[in-house]
Amino acid sequence: MTKFSFSLHNTDGAARTGVIDTPRGQIRTPAFMPVGTAATVKAMMPESVAATGADILLGNTYHLMLRPTAERIDRLGGLHRFMNWSKPILTDSGGFQVMSLADLRKLTEHGVTFKSHIDGSKHEITPERSMEIQRLLGSDIVMCFDECPALPASDAAVAESMRLSMRWAQRSRDAFGDRPGHALFGIMQGGVTPELREESAEALTRIGFDGYAIGGLAVGEGQAAMFGVLDYAPGFLPVDKPRYLMGVGKPDDIVGAVKRGVDMMDCVLPSRSGRTGQAWTRRGQINIKNARHADDPRPLDEDCTCPACRNYSRAYLHHVFRSNEMISGMLLTWHNLHYFQQIMGEMRAAIAAGTFDAWEEQFHAMRALGDIEPL
Amino acid sequence: MTKFSFSLHNTDGAARTGVIDTPRGQIRTPAFMPVGTAATVKAMMPESVAATGADILLGNTYHLMLRPTAERIDRLGGLHRFMNWSKPILTDSGGFQVMSLADLRKLTEHGVTFKSHIDGSKHEITPERSMEIQRLLGSDIVMCFDECPALPASDAAVAESMRLSMRWAQRSRDAFGDRPGHALFGIMQGGVTPELREESAEALTRIGFDGYAIGGLAVGEGQAAMFGVLDYAPGFLPVDKPRYLMGVGKPDDIVGAVKRGVDMMDCVLPSRSGRTGQAWTRRGQINIKNARHADDPRPLDEDCTCPACRNYSRAYLHHVFRSNEMISGMLLTWHNLHYFQQIMGEMRAAIAAGTFDAWEEQFHAMRALGDIEPL
Ligand SMILES: [Zn+2]
Ligand SMILES: [Zn+2]
Numbered sequence: 001m002t003k004f005s006f007s008l009h010n011t012d013g014a015a016r017t018g019v020i021d022t023p024r025g026q027i028r029t030p031a032f033m034p035v036g037t038a039a040t041v042k043a044m045m046p047e048s049v050a051a052t053g054a055d056i057l058l059g060n061t062y063h064l065m066l067r068p069t070a071e072r073i074d075r076l077g078g079l080h081r082f083m084n085w086s087k088p089i090l091t092d093s094g095g096f097q098v099m100s101l102a103d104l105r106k107l108t109e110h111g112v113t114f115k116s117h118i119d120g121s122k123h124e125i126t127p128e129r130s131m132e133i134q135r136l137l138g139s140d141i142v143m144c145f146d147e148c149p150a151l152p153a154s155d156a157a158v159a160e161s162m163r164l165s166m167r168w169a170q171r172s173r174d175a176f177g178d179r180p181g182h183a184l185f186g187i188m189q190g191g192v193t194p195e196l197r198e199e200s201a202e203a204l205t206r207i208g209f210d211g212y213a214i215g216g217l218a219v220g221e222g223q224a225a226m227f228g229v230l231d232y233a234p235g236f237l238p239v240d241k242p243r244y245l246m247g248v249g250k251p252d253d254i255v256g257a258v259k260r261g262v263d264m265m266d267c268v269l270p271s272r273s274g275r276t277g278q279a280w281t282r283r284g285q286i287n288i289k290n291a292r293h294a295d296d297p298r299p300l301d302e303d304c305t306c307p308a309c310r311n312y313s314r315a316y317l318h319h320v321f322r323s324n325e326m327i328s329g330m331l332l333t334w335h336n337l338h339y340f341q342q343i344m345g346e347m348r349a350a351i352a353a354g355t356f357d358a359w360e361e362q363f364h365a366m367r368a369l370g371d372i373e374p375l
Numbered sequence: 376m377t378k379f380s381f382s383l384h385n386t387d388g389a390a391r392t393g394v395i396d397t398p399r400g401q402i403r404t405p406a407f408m409p410v411g412t413a414a415t416v417k418a419m420m421p422e423s424v425a426a427t428g429a430d431i432l433l434g435n436t437y438h439l440m441l442r443p444t445a446e447r448i449d450r451l452g453g454l455h456r457f458m459n460w461s462k463p464i465l466t467d468s469g470g471f472q473v474m475s476l477a478d479l480r481k482l483t484e485h486g487v488t489f490k491s492h493i494d495g496s497k498h499e500i501t502p503e504r505s506m507e508i509q510r511l512l513g514s515d516i517v518m519c520f521d522e523c524p525a526l527p528a529s530d531a532a533v534a535e536s537m538r539l540s541m542r543w544a545q546r547s548r549d550a551f552g553d554r555p556g557h558a559l560f561g562i563m564q565g566g567v568t569p570e571l572r573e574e575s576a577e578a579l580t581r582i583g584f585d586g587y588a589i590g591g592l593a594v595g596e597g598q599a600a601m602f603g604v605l606d607y608a609p610g611f612l613p614v615d616k617p618r619y620l621m622g623v624g625k626p627d628d629i630v631g632a633v634k635r636g637v638d639m640m641d642c643v644l645p646s647r648s649g650r651t652g653q654a655w656t657r658r659g660q661i662n663i664k665n666a667r668h669a670d671d672p673r674p675l676d677e678d679c680t681c682p683a684c685r686n687y688s689r690a691y692l693h694h695v696f697r698s699n700e701m702i703s704g705m706l707l708t709w710h711n712l713h714y715f716q717q718i719m720g721e722m723r724a725a726i727a728a729g730t731f732d733a734w735e736e737q738f739h740a741m742r743a744l745g746d747i748e749p750l
Contacts, residue, residue: 039697040702045682068669068694076690078674084686224722297451307420311717315451319443320415326701327415 004183004210005142010352014234014261017351018348020211020242022140023181027055028259030351032344033090033266034337039073042271043329044337046085050285052306055087056141058266062097065123066116070136090266091139092246093130093172093187095146097338107147109164109310112374125169136160137214141211141251144172146187147197158191165189165215168204173207183210185244188237192217192229195306201236211242213254214262218247228254234261251280254362258347259356274333277321281285281339282366286314287365288332292374295316306338307331312371379515379558379585381617382645385681385727389609389636389723392726395586396424397515398556399455399463402430404617405633405726407719408641409712413438418704419644420711423462427681428716431463431516433641435506437472440498440559443490445511451512465516465641467563467621468505468547470610471523472556483531484539500544502521514557516586519547521562523591533566533591533735540564541578558585560619566591573745576611584695586617589637593622609636626655626718633722634731645715649708652696656714657741661689663707665748668693681713682706 008018022026034049035043037060041049049057060080064070076082079089094110096103097276102114102123109354111126125133130145146165149158169186177183186204190196204212214233226248234243244264245257254265270280280284281301285292296314304310308317308331319346320328343363350359381404383393395402409416409424412435416424424432427740434454439445451457456465470487473480477498479491486501500508507519521540524533545559551559565571579587589608590602601623609618619639620632629640645655654661656676661668663675671689679685683692683706696703718738725734 038695038698038700039691040700045702045705068690071668072690075670076688082688082691082694084691100403178605178653221699224536295447295450313451315443315447316414316457316459320413323413325415325443326418326704327420329701330420330705 001267003180005293006211006240008239008240009044010354012354012356013259014265015259015347015351015356016261017348018074018242018263022088022183024086025055026142027088028262028348029263029345030347031055032254032340033058033264034271034319035060035087035266035268036083036085037124038067038267039079041333041337042276043326043333044271046083046123048334049085050087051339052337053345054087054337056090057085057091059091059137059139060097061094061130061137062101064126064156065094065133065372066118066121067300070133074136074138080138086139089138090141090244091134092135093143093145094125094180095130096246097124098149098150100146109167110360111145112147116214116254127168131172131175141183141185142176143213144169144209145214146267148187148189148219149191149287151219151221153190153191153212154235155191155193155196158189159196162189162191162200162301164194166200169204169270170207173209179220179258185211185242187215187246188233189216192221194232197229197233198236201233205238211244211264212237213244213246217245218253223253223256226253227260230257230260230262245351251366252341252364254340255347255360258351259360270336271333274336275329277328277332278336279332281371282363283369283371284367286371288321288328290318296375297310298372298375300335301339304339304342306335308335345362377611379556381586381615383615383663385729386728387729387731390607390634390726390731391502391636391638391724392723393617393638397463398431399515402463403708403719404638405719405722406430406639407715408433408639408640409433409646410466410641410643410730412643413442414454416712418645418650418708420700421458423576424460424712425462425710427480428720429462429712431465432460434464434466434474434512434514434669436466436469436505436512436641437476439466439512440469440508441493441496445508449513455513463704464513465517466509466512466514466518468518468520469500469508470505470521471621474523474525474734486520489582494666500606501551506547506664510554515516516558516560517551518588519544519559519561521564521582523564523594526566526596528566530566530568530571533564533568534571537566537571537575539566541575544579545582548584548640560584560588560617561588561592562588562621563608564591567596567600569607572604572608573611576608582614584616585621586639587612588619590621592620593624593628598628598631601628602635605632605635605637609748626715627667627742630722631719632649632737633726634735644729645711646708649711650704652707653705653711654707656709656746657738658744658746659742661746663692663696663703665693673747673748673750675710676714677740679710679717682712683710694698729736
C-alpha cells in the first residue's frame with residue numbers, strides 16, 4: 001500500500017509546490033479543499049466536484065458525528081463509500097465547530113461536552129474520541145483535537161489555550177496510533193504572538209506529525225493580521241511536511257497564503273456564495289441577482305471553461321436565481337469551485353516555472369479591472 | 376429542413392409506438408416529457424435530463440411570459456439556447472395555469488386577463504397572444520390556447536366551455552400561420568361526456584392540426600373516470616397524428632393511458648416528488664425520510680442503472696434528505712425521471728414486440744409486491 005508522503009517539487013520565494021501521495025490518490029499542492037460538511041459538497045454531485053479539479057475534500061467531524069453518526073457511517077463502509085467520493089478526505093477534529101455551533105459547551109482538561117444544535121442531545125469530544133470518530137469515518141488526513149480561543153483574548157488566555165491544545169496534540173498522537181496510509185496533522189496555535197506560535201510549533205514537531213496546520217486564523221482577525229502571522233509562522237514548521245491553513249478563504253487570501261508558504265486550504269466560500277448568487281471570477285465578484293444581468297447574453301467569464309460559463313448566459317443565471325431554482329446554486333457553485341481550482345492550478349504552474357511574482361501581479365491587475373462593463 | 380412528422384410503427388391493441396421527427400431530433404413514442412416550468416427541470420442539469428432518456432421536455436408559457444418574459448427569451452436566442460436544451464420543447468398555451476395560479480382572472484370571448492401571482496402585474500392571454508409567446512419562446516410543439524372548466528361543472532357548462540375552446544382553436548390555427556418544422560396541436564375538451572368529446576374532436580380535425588391533445592383530464596376526476604374517457608376519446612382522433620394526454624401522471628396512470636392509445640404525456644410528478652423525498656420504483660413508492668432506511672446499505676432499486684441507485688445507499692439518501700441537502704432532491708429527481716423513462720422504453724419495446732399485455736401484467740405484479748423488506 002502507498003504510504004502517506006509529501007514531495008516538495010519546487011519553491012519560488014516562500015511559495016511551494018509539490019505532491020502528497022496517499023493510497024487514495026495524489027494531492028497536488030498548493031491544494032484547495034472544497035468542504036463537504038454533511039457528506040456532500042452542497043449543490044454538487046461528487047463527480048462534478050472532481051471535474052473542477054479537486055484532489056481532496058474536507059468533511060466535518062462535528063456535523064457527521066451528530067448526523068448520521070460516525071458509527072453509522074462506519075457500518076455503511078466509511079465516508080468515502082457513503083458519499084461516493086473515492087479520492088482523499090481530510091476531516092477536521094470537531095473542535096472548532098463545537099465552539100461555533102454547539103450549545104452549552106463546557107471545556108475541561110479532559111475535553112468538551114456540549115449539546116447538539118440539531119436535537120439538543122448531549123455529547124463529548126476528547127482527543128481520544130475525536131481520533132475514534134475520524135477513524136470510523138475513514139478519514140485519510142486526521143486532524144488533532146484542539147481548542148481555538150474566542151477572540152479577542154489576552155496573551156495569557158491565548159497561551160493557556162495553546163498549551164492545552166499541545167497537551168491534546170500529544171493525546172491525539174497517542175490515540176491515533178499507527179495507521180499506515182493515514183496521516184495525522186498537528187495544529188499550531190498561539191494567536192498573533194510570534195513567541196507563542198514558535199512555542200507551539202516546537203511542541204508539535206517534538207511530538208511529530210505527518211503535516212502541520214496553522215490554526216486560529218481566518219476567525220475574523222482580518223487579512224493584514226493573518227498575513228502578518230503567515231509572514232513568519234510557516235517558517236517555524238518542518239520544510240518537508242505539508243502546511244495547512246484552515247478555513248481560508250477568499251481568492252486574494254488564498255494567493256497571499258500560498259505566497260507565504262501554505263500548501264493546503266479549505267473554505268465553504270465558493271459553495272456558500274454560489275448558493276447566495278455570488279460568483280467569483282478573475283475580474284472580482286459578481287452579484288448575479290443584480291438587474292444589470294437580466295438581459296446580458298454573456299457568460300460570467302468568457303475565458304472560464306466550467307459548464308456555467310460554457311452553456312449559460314448571465315441572463316439565465318439571473319433568471320434562475322430570481323426564480324429560486326436549484327440550478328442557480330448548482331451552476332454558481334460549480335463555477336466558483338472551478339475558479340478556485342483554476343487559481344490553484346495556475347499557482348502550481350507559476351511556482352514550478354519560478355514566475356509566481358509575475359502571476360500574482362497579473363492576478364491583482366485583473367481583479368483591479370472589475371467586472372466587464374454592462375452592455 | 377426536417378419537417379414535423381409522425382410515423383406510427385406498431386400497434387398492440389390500442390397501444391401504439393412510433394416516432395415524431397422534428398428538426399431538433401426524434402421523439403420516440405409513447406413519450407414522457409419532463410416539465411421544465413421556469414426554463415429548468417427542477418434539481419436537474421439538462422444533460423442529466425437527456426441522460427435519463429427524455430427526447431423532449433415541456434415549458435410553461437404562463438411562468439415564462441411572466442418571468443423572464445417571452446420577449447427577453449427571444450432576444451436571448453430562444454428557450455432552447457436560454458436553458459441549454461437542444462432537443463424538442465413543447466410549450467403549453469398558458470391557459471391551464473392562468474386558471475390554477477393567477478389572481479383576478481377574467482374570461483371573455485376575446486381571452487383571459489389576470490394578475491401575475493409573482494408581482495401582481497396585469498396581463499392578457501388570447502389565442503393570438505399565446506401563439507406569439509410560444510413563437511417567441513421558439514417552441515417546437517405549440518399548444519392551442521384553450522379553456523379548461525373548473526370541476527365539477529354541469530354538462531351545459533362543459534359544452535359551452537368546449538365550444539369556446541374550439542373557437543379559440545380556430546383562432547390559434549389562424550394566428551400560428553405556416554411555420555415549417557414547428558407543430559401546432561389542438562386540444563380536445565368535453566369533460567366526461569362522449570358526445571361532447573366527439574363534437575370537440577370533429578371540430579379540431581376539421582381545422583386540422585399536427586397532433587391532438589386530450590385536455591380536461593388529470594384535474595382531480597380520478598383514475599377510473601380518466602380511463603373511462605380514454606376508453607373512447609382517442610378513437611375520435613386521427614390515427615396518423617400523435618395524441619397527447621396533458622398532466623399525466625403516476626406510473627400506473629401512464630401505463631393505462633398508453634394501453635388506451637396515448638402517445639405523449641407530461642407531469643411534474645417525478646421531479647416534484649423527488650424533492651419531497653418520494654421515489655418511484657418498479658415495486659411502488661418509497662418515502663426516503665422513513666427511519667427504516669437510516670441504516671439500509673441497499674440502493675433504492677438494485678436493478679436501476681441511474682446514478683442514485685448505482686452510487687448511493689438508501690441510508691445516504693435518507694441522511695441527505697433529513698439534512699436538507701440539495702443533493703437529496705438532485706438524486707431522487709434523477710432516479711424518478713430515469714424510472715419514468717425506463718417504463719416508457721419498456722412499453723415501446725413491448726408494443727413493438729406485441730407483448731404489451733404481458734408487460735403490463737408484470738408491471739402490476741411487481742408493484743403488488745411492494746418495497747423490499749426492511750433489513
Ligand atoms: Zn465558469
Ligand atoms: Zn435509480
